[in-house]
Amino acid sequence: MGGDFAPDEIVRGARQAEAEGVEVLLFGDPAQVAATDLKLVPTTEVIAMHEDPGPAVRKKKDASVARAAQAVKNGQASAMVSAGNTGAAMASSVLRMGRLSKVARPAIAIPFPIEGREQPNLLLDCGANAECQPFWLLQFACMGAVHVRDRFGVKTPKIGLLSIGEEASKGSTLVKEAHALMSEPGWQERVDCSFIGNVEGRDLLETTADVIVTDGFTGNVMLKTAEGVASKLVEAVMAAFDSSDECRQAADVLLPALQPLYDAWNPDNTGGGALLGVAGISVISHGSSNAAAIKTAICMAQELVERQTILHLEKALAALNS
Amino acid sequence: MGGDFAPDEIVRGARQAEAEGVEVLLFGDPAQVAATDLKLVPTTEVIAMHEDPGPAVRKKKDASVARAAQAVKNGQASAMVSAGNTGAAMASSVLRMGRLSKVARPAIAIPFPIEGREQPNLLLDCGANAECQPFWLLQFACMGAVHVRDRFGVKTPKIGLLSIGEEASKGSTLVKEAHALMSEPGWQERVDCSFIGNVEGRDLLETTADVIVTDGFTGNVMLKTAEGVASKLVEAVMAAFDSSDECRQAADVLLPALQPLYDAWNPDNTGGGALLGVAGISVISHGSSNAAAIKTAICMAQELVERQTILHLEKALAALNS
Structure with missing residues (x-):
């Protein structure tokens, strides 16, 4: 539901990623996301681009971005991608997934x-x-x-x-x-x-x-x-x-x-940015992302899953402090 | 003596500014500055681009940039222009001219x-x-x-x-x-x-x-x-x-x-940058300045003199604190 061209371009990007063999789970309002060919987890709330992220994520428990982060936490998803309010994607990731062990603060890369x-x-x-x-x-x-x-x-x-x-x-x-x-x-x-x-x-x-x-x-x-x-x-x-x-x-x-x-x-x-330091893969796409950008971001998330980047981050952070 | 193309391009720029009616005083090594048509104050030292500015300005009292700043302080010149080590131009300006009343720190604009x-x-x-x-x-x-x-x-x-x-x-x-x-x-x-x-x-x-x-x-x-x-x-x-x-x-x-x-x-x-907050006009040109850039910088300094910018700065700073 987030991003300048949501939900249509997001849905199209998801469809393109599925065509590349990535399994995609959408989070959003079924009335707006007309995509019966894709798996959709229905959500009722949206955090707008201008909203103050921290309070919004705490208050809107059924926001699409918060549910997506929760799905990573639960193991229902292996990674999340959002083109919405960057602060909300970040706050959702931190609050729902938690930080990796020993990480003082996550960072946007x-x-x-x-x-x-x-x-x-x-x-x-x-x-x-x-x-x-x-x-x-x-x-x-x-x-x-x-x-x-x-x-x-x-x-x-x-x-x-x-x-x-x-x-x-x-x-x-x-x-x-x-x-x-x-x-x-x-x-x-x-x-x-x-x-x-x-x-x-x-x-x-x-x-x-x-x-x-x-x-x-x-x-x-x-x-x-x-x-x-x-x-x-x-x-x-x-x-x-x-x-x-x-x-x-x-x-x-x-x-x-x-x-x-x-x-x-x-x-x-480019596939966009990544939030590094949270206990899950969280890809942050540009607000202006179109279908092609979303597809690239989803495929990048998939690659990071396959390469076990969370395990590598944990190992490196442990080695840093040893 | 400062800048990537000193002293030749500086001298040519000075000559072009004189042709526009600005009176220019050069500071430099007479052996290198072959410009008998321009007024030259002989100096024996140079602060190189890589030198640590503070110590260099304190030690090299006969550096061209330090002498130019001193000339503004003495009233021998109305403004200075340098394309050399920015830190040295700044330190010379601050140490020789002093700060305008109530200025906590000068800034590069x-x-x-x-x-x-x-x-x-x-x-x-x-x-x-x-x-x-x-x-x-x-x-x-x-x-x-x-x-x-x-x-x-x-x-x-x-x-x-x-x-x-x-x-x-x-x-x-x-x-x-x-x-x-x-x-x-x-x-x-x-x-x-x-x-x-x-x-x-x-x-x-x-x-x-x-x-x-x-x-x-x-x-x-x-x-x-x-x-x-x-x-x-x-x-x-x-x-x-x-x-x-x-x-x-x-x-x-x-x-x-x-x-x-x-x-x-x-x-x-563009005429380059200015060091604002010192008790005199100090124009800081890009290290890569050629004759045209130096001429523009000199003419800009002249304009700031004519417009009495130091008086305006003093008045505004006094009004700020009133």
Whole structure:
């Protein structure tokens, strides 16, 4: 029931995922979800995009997102996917599934496309925790490493700590303390990753680090800045392409060459974000997700189940603290 | 002596500014600055891009950037422009010129182009203060308002506070406390600006706010993320344009239509950043500045002198606290 194009695009995406062999369980209002070919668990409530997530999840016990999270907890589902209110998906996941052992705070991990490379970079936390402790950032690093290994096949991920200069002396108190923690010996070997030190805003789309770790305030600003700049530039380029008959003809020649760039930035192809640190797989799709994006997200969830990522997260978190 | 193309491009830019009627005083090594047509104050030291700014400014008393700041303090110059080590330009300005009365911390203010509008948005602080107090953000708002009024002619600037949600309840403790301070009645009328509440990362290039206020950590990450995303996208588009003879021909047709976009994002045309809160005009240009960028920066400094911006900053800061 969540997302700008729910329930129709969600249902279509679910149908496409079923066609790929994934078993899908929908949660929603039967009056709106006209999909007799799919399994539907009827729910009566919806958490809207603008609602304050915490109170809404506590109050609306029959919200589709809350029931989906409950189904993962019960073992009725192996993973959940939501394109609705991100805070509500997060709160539902945390409240219903609980946290993985030893996790201080779950974090939202979002992939960013790298030109000419199939594997994207991962940024976390993109908004779950506006304020963080240094140790949480170390846990984010650990969970991010497991996630890019299970999702993108990076054997020993490079971890960068977001700061405003490369030197360990640069940045906020939080970053300096996190840098000291992450520089301690042992954990990188135990988690199978390598801490490469501080990275900067411009490294988001570079191959400097596979995982960029930051607090949820900075990560959310970075995510929305990147989305905003990319969409403004694309808009401006498209307006220029459409500015005369001559330009439109020239654009027709160029568009095939621009297709890979378009595909790389198209959220339909990335599968969306993941909430890492809860005791179940919780995939958070963009609010603007269409059927293709939902299908990709469902297939990604399925892959994470098959690769036993929750087990890997538990092992890595235990190794981090050992 | 500072910047990637110093001293040659700096000298050429200075010459171009003189041709526009601005009187320029260069600071640098006479052996390297071969410009007998321009006034040169000989200096013997240089602070390199990678040097730790504070100690370097204290130690290298005859560095070009330190002497330039001293000249503003002495009244020998009306403003300074530097394309060198940003930290060194900042430290020199603060140590030599001192702060304006009541200013807790100076801030770096950077303009961002808005598609289809001549006036850019202003973001501050872009990196002077990794950690901030709520009251400093209120001062940044006040100084930013004066700066966009004097520099871009915005009569009553709209001030946005960067956060991760529009509601006053969203964000870090710093942002929530700053929001409360900025929501207090009176100061907006006294400073002649309007506080529009929280804005998000995507508002950087929107017309939501004329001035976006944040701490120097978040602002620096935002600046470098925006630069990184823009340069990656432009690079990818240019590679597609150059991918075949057919594409190169089509690109020739499109490039004139893309020229306004290119011009808007070209740092040569923006004049660079300003350090607000020091007792003198200090313009901070991009390290990659060429002659055109330096000329624009010098002319911008001249304009700020003519518009008596330091007087306006002093008045607004006094009104803020009254």
